[in-house]
Amino acid sequence: MTASLHTVLVANRGEIARRVIRTVHRMGLRAVAVYSDADADAPHVREADAAVRLGPASAARSYLDADAVLRAARESGADAVHPGYGFLSENAAFARACAAAGIVFVGPGEEALAVMGDKIHAKAHVAAHGVPTVPGFSAAGMDDDEIAAAASRTGFPLLVKPSAGGGGKGMQVVRRADELPAALATARRIARAAFGDDTLLLERLLERPRHIEVQVLADAHGTTLHLGERECTLQRRHQKVIEEAPSPIVDAALRERLGAAACRAAASVGYVGAGTVEFLVAAARPDEFFFIEMNTRLQVEHPVTELVTGVDLVEQQLRIAAGEPLRIRQDDVRLSGHAVEARVYAESPATGFLPATGTVRVWRAAPGVRTDAAVESGSVVTADYDPMIAKVIAHAPEREAALAALDRALADTVVLGVETNIPFLRTLVQDDDVVRGDLDTGLIERMPAPTVDAPTPTQLRLAAAALRAGGAPGGAAGGVWPALAGRRFGRRDAVVAVHLEGADGHVHLVTSDDAPDPTPASPDSDADTEAAAVVEDGVVWVHADGATASFVPLTRRAAWECAHAARGRDAGAAAPELPAPMPGAVIAVHVADGDDVVAGERILTIEAMKMEHAVTAPHPGTVRLRVAAGAQVRRGDVVAVVDPTPTAPETREPTASGGTA
Template sequence: MIPFDKVLIANRGEIACRVIATCRRLGIATVAVYSEADAQARHVRLADEAYCVGPAAARDSYLRIDRILDAAQRSGAQAIHPGYGFLSENAAFAQACADAGIVFIGPPVDAIRAMGSKSAAKTRMQAAGVPLVPGYHGDDQQPSRLQAEADHIGYPVLIKASAGGGGKGMRVVHAAADFIAALQSCQREAASSFGDERVLIERYLQQPRHIEIQVFADQQGQTISLHERDCSAQRRHQKVVEEAPAPGISDAQRSAMGQAACDAARAVGYVGAGTVEFIADGRDSSRFYFMEMNTRLQVEHPVTEMITGLDLVEWQLRIAAGEPLPLTQAQVPLRGHAIEVRLYAEEPEKGFLPSIGKLSWFRTGAPSPHLRLDSGVEAGDEVTPHYDPMLAKLIVWDTTRDAAVQRMLAALAQTQIAGVGHNVAFLSRLIGHPAFRRGEIDTGLIERESEILLAAPARVPWNAVAAAALAQLDDEHAATTDTPWAADGWRLNGALRRSFTYRCGEQVVPCAIDYVGPGRYRIDDIDATVSRQPDGRLNLRLGERACVATVVAEGLQRDVFIDGLQYRLRYDDPLAHDAASDEAGGSLLAPMPGKIISLLVEPGATVTQGQALLVMEAMKMEMTVCAPRAGVVAAYRCAVGEQVREGVELVDLQASTPD
């Protein structure tokens, strides 16, 4: 019997919802904390009680140890689950919990400290006999020393924030001349994200694989591994797809990596859930090296749960309560194959720029033993610029990897998101890519295949345009059916004809529809019928072809989901005023809210298309804003250190004056 009857979750989003679900199943009451920006968030709605811990900025809310502990004490929670991110690997927080007599559902303070610094951790791992990548992990952080170490290691090298994670504070440097600029950028990002600008330098392996081992240890001294996960599909050092087990890993390699991971955990007296991350040679996975240990539960833990049938959050709760591990190493199951993708609110075709706004529509396939959704949002929620833009995790399981790949492709085809940009089409291309299907994955796959994976949207097919128009007619009919002006198509001098024009990017698509009878139309000499299912989907018959479509209308925007794809159309209403035509032709606008970090050219300078103009920070990631065309920087409308809103003018970029 777990001795906690109330647990506070010191986090937000899908991990908070995940912990709440396990606690509810175990009969444990839950307490949520939230910032002012998250007052209506899903985890707040799900918890038994909730406490506001400050303004939107994480440093003023989710990172405030005093306010988190105050909420725990006021609510009477006996334990705190930190989730991941925020305070989950903060030794001072774990110590403060202990001092307050509250159980921290995580590893001991000393273990967090030992693994919290990548440099110090690698020194401990070297002593424990865990293999390491050649590199520099020292305390001397002078730029000249770091440059000299990089020169000695040999390029390319990887600069990595010593206290980092999630791809933040990381840069690959291919030449000595680029080192200092990359170092400064890493240090700024590391200081902003982790409050620590120290870095380490490592040899950058060509076409490496990122393989990690889930470990668990109890207070009685037992340590086991729960097999490996392959997290090699990454962009900007951030994981995009995770799977378990890793493709192409033999039982002998699995055993060797599991043993090394357990050795790493024992070397720091570890207790609870942790993940030991290795980098492996893409040509020979038996050559693997310790990268770091995350002293918490990982975002990708569901794939381990799917192949083992275990609830890792329940294990965390039981071990924190003093119970021994329920299984020995030999008893850990390994069944089938699982794949997880991270659904992000972002624009892959715009450099994965985060997208914010109201999530007007969010639908996936029904949960089953083969399909799982871990979500922090629901339709109607707001995606804000204050936190990581991950919406949810979509996880599939099947008996073989090939079957799991097909499951994931089908699941992505059923996933519908409107209101914000998202990465569903990008993920579908990645999962369906021949290299991924063959299991030939390394950390550079996405960058190498970006031309295919980030392909321009296909031209809008005729049936998608027809679906948008028929849905619009059906909506109009439903809105007027009880009035004398019902849109039944009757006219004194003949049948009703309606003309529609839709835009998708540069494409303009007209559509003319003749009314035939209730639910019956004729489009471009093709007979069409339309009816609605109870869930709002449209049953369409276009000539001899039957299909099902979903059309989400918001203002003039039409999101059409058909044949497993999404098309974003804009209804060209001749009576509507297009504000975009009023934008100043010479301005360059902020793509999202953020802070100006540096201005890269002087006012009056002539720049070429694609030349970097300024650097801004948004969602703790640095983003370079480039000139969309050649011209002259007439003036900056922002200053270094200034916080800017989305859509404000940053640069007055004028056309060059002919000589």
């Protein structure tokens, strides 16, 4: 490309680091990776031409350490730093430090980062340039009484959100005045922890809105253009789940108005590079839209725009950063077909989407679609970073065909060893409202809570076959079946039976004559969609019939005990022990040891992977704490015990919080 750039340091990790490195190499440039101790063996490290260690696993001491990233850039001879998204991508001080060091920051200038990085300032700024904004107010410098008075004047419902940061972190919905104090406290606590700034912004909550964003490109020669819109309405807890381009409700006239408003917002801060301007669109009146914020970086969902426009956004970022003028004009932009992206997270939908960790024993990307993955077979998913492990993106001439292609691709994506949200994603893309394009940001919250499907006969047979083939921990060939099962005689060969406890909580009986001989799998093949793996703790994972299942082999006695315990649960009994639902840090303990609590009362809060989770009392009783604030816990560790109140009835209706889930 241009002679001004030769080496690009990618100051990020996971799938975005790999995606940037691909374009850097395609352009004939040298790529430098950075990594924490947790990512020393990560794919992006191997795929780069050079790699530099930043520090320990903690993001604060590695990927967020601006001095360490700049040292890595200098040591590796990098001309430019591409920040990806998250981490330092919207940090004005880091961009300023890059410029001072003579290193190109692949992103906008300091003014754009500073103005758009503060939601309060950004809203006032773009409003002055003719961009419509949602009614609301800044809570900067106000005490709670003043905020309450201003909130009453603005009107409920309101959305409380941190002024700094993004991604829905810390946002709280307040429908009544009496809900405001708790929402303010929660939003401030999360904002301080995540962004180091607890300034809040309160805005009128638009009911059943759609989230539409516009991709913009701007060079240093005065050209600003847009590449159409993306529909990002399907969200859970303000985090996007599925995105598509173009939006099914945006016609050519509305696209022109949205694009013009986005370009005005970008031009108002002298924007240079790739950026995204986000809007809320009223579901009842799609012709009305309101500015939310501008993301001064590449977006997670940028692949859908690339697929419908044919424009490599990372290449455009690098060319703009090198000082080149844009080679495309607004009239050159054409949208071809429809693209849909699903974010694959390591999480457990059936337990409230709690983060999951572990080793990916088998990873296979689906054929025929684009998959941007952070993992491969053997990758370790830890609690140190965001739980997104891949993005699956389908493109087709029409929207219905793109949704169907995405569903097939999700069914063919194999992840063994770590639970994912793929079953939930498949349910979502098949939802009638989603297929019709009748979307709003609350759609997912209204859906029934995800449950664990019963295993299919094929999955059970595949699991049994893997065990029979010697897939036991330690590799003892054939060791699982004789150790775990009873035998039936009366024919020439003994028939062995194995009990498998499924993730659905039921025990399933499979006999050896039901289990076919397993076919050896190549972990990174794109062809096969059936696979099995037995991991160190004895759990067997299988993928068949378009879904993944896991099983714990049991002895006959253990199977009986599980069935007996299940009968107790069916009768309404609740265990007094409260296990940690996810690995993480105990950030707050809400009761004292020995306190009496009622069912549903919050005991403590655990934080991991950008998520807070409350552990609550399953029944009335007396609390015995096992951990203190600041403790690190593993999933399943008992954090508290609630001894039942003797006079309490044995059977109670479940609370809204669902016990410890």
